[in-house]
Amino acid sequence: MRKLLAPALMSALLLGTAPLAIAPALADTAAPAAPVAPILTTPEARDVWTHADPETARVTHVSLDLDVDFASHTLAGSATLSVLAKPDAKAIVLDADDLAITSVTDASGAALAYTLAPKDNAELGSALTVTLSEAVKKTGTIRIAYRTAPAASALQWLPPAMTFGKTRPYLYSQGQAIHNRSWIPTQDSPGIRQTWDATLRVPGDLVAVMSAEKLSGAKGEKLPDGRRAFRFRMDKPVPPYLIAFAVGDLKFKALGPRSGVWTEAAMLDKAASEFADVEKMITAASNLYGPYRWGRYDMLVLPPAFPYGGMENPMLTFLTPTIITGDRSNTDVVAHELAHSWSGNLVTNATWSDSWLNEGFTTYFENRIMESLYGKERAAVEADLEWDNMTRDIADMSDAMKTGMTAAGTRLHGNPGDGALDYTKGSNFLRMLENRLGRATFDAYLTSYFDRHAFQPQTTAGFLADLREHVLKGKPALELSLQLDRWAYGAGIPDNAVHVKSATLARVDDKLAAFTAGGPASAVQPQGWSTQEWLRFLNGLPRTMERARLAELDQTLHLSTSENAYVQSAWFELAIANHYEPAFPAMRDYVGRIGRGLLVYPVYKGLMQQAEWGPPLARELFDAAKPTYHPETAAGIARIVSE
Template identity: 70%
Template sequence: MQILLPALAAFVIAAPAAAQQAQPAPILTTPEARDVWTHAEPQAARVTHVDLDLDVSFESKTVSGRALLDVLASPHAKQIVLDVDDLEIFEVTNAERRPLRYTVGPRDKELGSALTIELPAGTRQIAIRYSTKPGASALQWLAPELTAGKKQPYLFSQGQPINNRSWIPTQDSPGIRQTWSATITVPDGFVAVMSGERLDGGKGELVPHYQRRFRFRMDKPVPPYLIALAVGDLAFKATGPRSGVWAEPSQLDAAAHEVADVEKMIDAAEALYGPYRWGRYDMLVLPPSFPFGGMENPTLTFLTPTIITGDRSNTDVVAHELAHSWSGNLVTNATWSDSWLNEGFTTYFENRIMEAVYGKERAAMYADLDWDGLVKDIKDAGGDADPSTRLHGDPGATAGQLDYFKGSTFLRTIEQAVGRDRFDAYLRSYFDRHAFQPQTTAGFLADIRKNLIKGDKALEAKLQLDRWAYQAGLPENAVHVKSATLAEVDAQLAAVKAGGPVSAVTPKGWATQQWLRFLNGLPREQTPARLKELDETLGLSASTNAYVRSAWAELAIANRYEPALPSIQAFVKSVGRGLLIRPIFEGLMAQGDWGKPIAKRFFEDARPTYHPVTAAQIAKIVSK
């Protein structure tokens, strides 16, 4: 049973004016909702609103200023516990500027430190003056040469899952939703953007000392990992009445062309699962070091430039991040043990958007490739019995992309069992019932049993809900969608596998998904002559498609094909997206004495171009 604690109701101190814009979001108090990745104790005292007033310094690579936190506490609470990671704390006071006693606990290398602040009776706000360190895990400081324009430095943040504690002192847990506001001061000539409503039209206000001030607001409670910031030489282009794209000027037209269908996607999403509740849907195309395909920051999705291939074949990334506006941003996993509630739901929803906008066959291509990824992840994890193939498990322990692939397959299996119309009606009501609230696997299963299954024992047995959610491997009722387009690629692949010439392959007009099906389907053992033929005939090392380059690198490394190494080294230095470069470093390390020194050399060369999140991931791989 889900227990919601809406606002510490029985023993609440009245919230300050800033927090009275909206009712504080509920928190879950069931055992499975306990977040082991936070130091916070929200049932005693919690943050409901964060107001930031920060200066950005490219010279010192720091963000510094003040965070004003609205506090909601029980009358018996003597302290509030926040999450911080390597912040320099200068002062902690109450709203009347009276100092408050505080301690910063020892730093855990994964979780940072607990900032414990005493709460005298009646304390409603806490002001913290602080500064980040240059190595803050959420912040990427790019030199001009690492940007598209090559003239100005660039800053962007990445909060998920628990990195925002390195630049915002708050309770950094997805189950503790907070509203926020911010004033960001940057050097003149730069533009600041954030994942909230822009209060100054996006142009900022010129202030003394050749600086420009920007103001933002998010009046809906969000998990703190969704507070995001970017500062750089940025320009904007509208893609519709409520959408647009930010990018460096030299990238703007190409970016706008690639995401031009976003308004159609918003319309399709709303027709499926209800109104878009965040106002605008803008996108920011970042420099290549951005570690993910996209990040679903509300009102401002962050996107990797690797999706820009000119043919819109990677707009599934846009559909995915848009879908997060419902699954993830609106209804959020309470802890990272249940991240499939964000990613599995979103991958399913993304596919439905793609079907609505581009047709059933294109959606089938994505679903069929996801099935390939699901099978591969289970195999790589060690098979169906491995605990990392469970949906609900230890945070961060799920194999590969199973949160995405197994989670979406689970929902697709339910859809087929009950019928699409019935399932769509259920999902729409689910998002309405749990809007702006955290959720757990147990909570979802209770909800679907109450509102969809409704005591139907035959349907309960058919769906195998607990088997999907809590057990390893892939249940036998899993639905595999097959693509006719990819079947045609499979026919050409079969001919090549049988020894036919690569010149017989006709890849003209292939989308990314067709390339991936072909390259990933090739046997991992190839002769040098065959690899040379593949590369020269299909132009793999020179491809401008990052997905193609990554898949080719994996195949070349598996065969220790040294002629491909210069291209691979250039690729891992030019792309910071973890999905595309992690397999390359893992493949090199798997090649033992041949590959390990190459991996370490490539990483040493590329590390300055990586976001701290990516650098930490690759460092773990190459240090094994």
């Protein structure tokens, strides 16, 4: 437990300028002392997506002790928080979303006064304000007993029918961007990094995994009531959205000395084969930008309801099964989530308005990993498609949305951190810097940048200042040529952008041109095509086509029945645009079994654009499929079909 700190030292710890803070945990799982990450205090670092006031009082460690109840679809137990507060602080403000608070006490069990405000915003949840007694200021400990709501936005409870094995239920969490406040009462902001530990008690025939070091073995500890307890520890300060877990009928297969894959038995061999190069990826990434600092890199392949391609939870990346296509053409998703171990997990955007520091850096880094492993042409294919996506996204934006990669801390609408340009324009910004500065210079800078800011938050202004200080100082002409502020804060694509072109995709373009000019679908001959080649072809087809040509494509290339979820999504977009009804039965099945937003959002958007017949069908499909979607995916589709 903490001892009373001198006022000057307390203030230093609050802002992260003191070297160490001890995070209390369970006696047998106590984490070693960990550095306290700083709280940035510049105006652009103010997080509008949290109720917290971390400059007054902040959380440094969370200790979770929870029962997982599949019958009630709830988690119940406690969160013990380690807090640091200014000497004159009266209270600490936390984030909570539909949590039923049972009690709030200090380390001795004495009740603490608290208020749980009504929801002041449908997305932000409620402010949980806890009075800081003298006892709390001495021990630095608050214990909150609570229960989650059955519809907690971070949690998806799957019945057996929605799993691969069809016999056991499944539960997983998805915290990014601000959903973890629906199951953890803490300061839910990427700029308030925290260490943590957890004990989860689950049904005896299931396995729990978390984004942390396992302390209780793969099978947990058997309890007298037949359940099993699983214990975990994360001794490095992470943004709270990275606290993640899953419970299911899970099996494990090692892929190397520091990597392996968890999934259900039916997917285990396929996943292990698809991700066989992960150890090489870790080595390649480390050779590029410094050591991998998280120990293990395991992966969890979830059921199809998972809303993303991947989620970079440290030590346990969550992955969609839609990337498993048997040809390893989508392992760029693994490279992307691995790269987050540096950009995002190690150096984190302080607010979601600067999420390009997370996703843009990672998309660039992912491409460098792919080049290192598979050569320049593989990297060029992905960079070329990325350019297509960037230009298409900008063209589709309204004038009001055509801003830079950051909203300078003012964005408060939709889903925080949900911007396509965060990925594409962000990575192209870094590619331009590599081109202008030289790869050797830029790589050396990025390595030093990750080291300098390790386990800390960052802002766009902070990154630009760091680049100017360590690379551009005394070089005004070079700095002017880079157009840094236009990239970061301006609309559109600056004229110094670098468009990498792929010879592989150029050959696809030739086949596309031949078909568009009237050639037969049989001449396309896509045997051996990667997902990227398929997407180049399908997305390049005219949006208006005759029914006979669509039928020829479908029958020759087997698009409606493709086993590649990316191919099906792109095909359904084209079928919808032309009201090609023979594809609709497959489309109906698709949106009922695929929960990845990237793949199903375009289907619903396409239907809503067909004013005469599309909206009723979109709403019908959504009504039927909604129970299979993660709450975030369902909310995203609900916004689409209500427009």
